[in-house]
Amino acid sequence: MIEVDIKKRFNAQTEISAKFASDASVVALFGRSGSGKTTVVNAMAGLVKADRGHIRVDGVTLFDSERAINMPAEQRGIGYVFQDGLLFPHLSVKQNLFYGARRLSPAHDGASSIPFDQVVDLLGIGGLMARDTPSLSGGEKQRIAIGRALLSRPRLLLMDEPLASLDSGRRGEILRLIERVRDEFGVRIVYVSHSIGEVSRLADDVVLMNDGKVVACAATEEIFNRADLRPFTGRFEGGALIEAHAVRHDMKYFLTTFKFDGGELIAPGVDTPVGARVRIRIRARDVTLATERPRGLSIRNILEGTVGAIDNRGGAISEVHVLLAGPGALSGRELLARVSTQALDEMQLTPGQPVFALIKAIAFDKRSMGFSA
Amino acid sequence: MLSKEEVEIVVLSLKVAFASVIFSVPLAVACAWVLARCSFPGKTLFDALVHLPLVLPPVVIGYFLLVMFGKNGWIGGALDAWFGVTFAFRWTGAALAAGVMGFPLMVRAIRLAIEAVPVRLEWAARTLGASRWRVFFTVTLPLAIPGLAVGVLLAFARSLGEFGATITFVSNIPGETQTLPLAIYNLTQSPGADAAILKLCIVSIVLSVAALAASEWVNRVARRRQSA
Missing domain, CATH: 2.40.50.100 (RNA polymerase II/Efflux pump adaptor protein, barrel-sandwich hybrid domain)
Incomplete structure (x- = not known):
């Protein structure tokens, strides 16, 4: 169960106010760019501190302003795949993959077992091990980024527009991989996107955001078929x-x-x-x-x-x-x-x-x- | 070639320059990181304090050092009494003066290098479970190495050339505090020493060019590792 109820003010004009709860295996944060989606996932990851509210994942409180709880990002056990991959350029592909694998200690109560070989197999990155990180293509970088996040055995995986910097050919490929990651490793995913295609393919629940606020949170089918939400969903491409x-x-x-x-x-x-x-x-x-x-x-x-x-x-x-x-x-x-x-x-x-x-x-x-x- | 005294001067100069740089680096990296990544009240003041040696006359710095680190200074007295470390009129004092004068140059270069490391790369490391310390030593610092090399070079060259603060703080004692610039200054005071002066000047140039080449080499190796 993911429960988020946060407020964060940037200045007089901009305030992010997000409240939603979901038990789905893939939750999408959907809305136009600038609607506050990234701020919400950054707050979930602990990279940005909300002013007020709480964030709970499976009963574990990651943030609660009233109880003065703000777990550091590195202790939250939340993986993050960024739009641009953000691989460490000075480390090899293998070092990148293993960077977060320190969490492999049995004490960690995160996701179930995620064996290295299985991740490498699924993502098809076996042949990239010897390559220099900066020489990888966009699609290859994103595969490594997904693998790196998975191998840290997160209790939750955040993905912020993971396909945005890829060409259309690579997009379908990575999207298919994300579906397989969801099905084979059973990792819960919070997926940020402004693409109706990606969201309707992947997500079970959609959190619809507009102008810094959550407009609706419901099953994907409902969100995209509800007439009253069409101003927010139909604007992209009706259907x-x-x-x-x-x-x-x-x-x-x-x-x-x-x-x-x-x-x-x-x-x-x-x-x-x-x-x-x-x-x-x-x-x-x-x-x-x-x-x-x-x-x-x-x-x-x-x-x-x-x-x-x-x-x-x-x-x-x-x-x-x-x-x-x-x-x-x-x-x-x-x-x-x-x-x-x-x-x-x-x-x-x-x-x-x-x-x-x-x-x-x-x-x-x-x-x-x-x-x- | 160089006489015994001249070799002594070169060796002392190098000793002073290396010591000043080696002891400055950890502190400069810490200051640079604080200036690049933290915001706190009084940051402007802190920044100004770090830059003070760059804008004040070296003689003034030398005098401050004398007041603070001299035998009867607040810090110098305590260090002498507790640890037996003396700066006044010793080569260690020359190294301290050179380190202080080169400090702002080193901090500036490292700060720019740290600022150039994307904060989001550090974020990525933290979501992978790395503590702030681990993030610093495995992501920030390695990526800032080229800038660190530049900072070290600038401070090293500055140390080799340090004159005003050194002569004020530790005087001009042959074999103890007389570095290259001080020796050259001494020779200009006596007539007919043109050949000796020229020799020391050439030595200065050779040392500086060697330092430049070394830093360029470090820079190139670091960049090759990052973007091959």
């Missing part, structure tokens, strides 16, 4: 998040079918066992609307539903909420479609009207799907 599971693979066309409350989705084949849970993000701009079931179309996914609320802020683009019919009558699954306002007027869409939501199978890529074991 809906759907929990589904793989039901079959089509080996001939290499497609995978996923089932969720609101129907079925066909996506390019993914290497995941049948039955595996997956979280799929459907971006609003990938959804097309039709008033009758279309024929002769290349589009694979046609979902039946009714028009819900229509957001039109007077621009060229409108957003239409589609309530999916699905097999179980009131499934409550909702999609978001981004269409031109002109099309909206021509189709004369009104709330309550039956509608078909069309999504190309290839709109789903690896980046819009998050897997969990």
